[in-house]
Amino acid sequence: MNEYTFPIVFGVFIGVVTRLYLLKTDYRQYPTYLHGKIIHIALGFIAAGLGTIAVPAIMEKEFAAITFLALAASQFRDVRNMERNTLNELDQYELVPRGKPYIEGIAIVFEGRNYLVIFASFVSTLAYLVWNIWAGVIASIIGLLVARKFMSGSRLKDIVDIEYVEPHFEGAGLYVDNIYIMNIGLPARQKEILRYGMGFILKPKNFNARSTIANLGQRQAILHDISTALGVYRDSGTPALVPLAKRDLDDGRVGIFILPQEKDIEKAKTIIGNVPTLENAIRMPTKSEANKKGRKLR
């Protein structure tokens, strides 16, 4: 026991609490219960330890110890690889796959959260050692709030208006509003699709959103999330029953065609609205120098 024992225990504790707080298992059921979680809690513990130890190291003028943090960076990059590999493997067996950009987004988040844990542990230990435990508690609350702020990205409802449209056929062509989805040759399939299918139109609120929802990964993420939440009328060997999202080339609207098992318009709208906008899909054409001048983009 020395003067650093309690601050270190405190810092590690706060770090692990932060990791647990960021590790909510929601409708996506990922990470899966228990084993997947334990990996992340263990890594969170290591991250918390690294963030905490940095403070006494500085105070003892052991500056070389800070290089440990470089070690941490490579360690957590492996977390990203691990998540990416696992999810890619699993994705092949999903009825409606997540798609690579969604997986990449999840993997980045898992890496990023460990750094947030390091940050939370660092500030709380620092405040404890510089002032007292109460300052440490306040610092850890601030750390948690910052972590939460960085954790939550924007959602689809922030960038698009969602409207329900009954899908219909023109000949063999399946349409959602005026957006062509696909060609279905068999009348039996067409009947099934009209019976179970639902159509939604996503209308981008601005020019930036138009590019974001055009991203194929973003569209696949929408289809995956909604199929997870409402079920999907599909099996292997029925390739015609496939949820799809297609784009209206004229105005950038996206037509979503889904086959849920639970046909509830309001629920579906809420779920689509809560789909995360993928970091990898966000584009900001309006920030381009050329676009700032002249006619405003809409």
Add this chain to the structure above:
Amino acid sequence: MTHEKLILAVITTNSNKIAGGAPIFTCDTREEMESVATNLEAILDGIAHSLSDELLIIVKH
């Protein structure tokens, strides 16, 4: 060489208009054509697309 999309079979009631590489199934009626296509769809794991009233193709996506 890998194929992104591939016509696995052609089902038709008018064989005069068809020629080429994919297996061709000639049927007498539209009903027969549809039942053949339904079976092939399940067997081949492809989607039946209709190009005209007398022509269906099974495509692997």
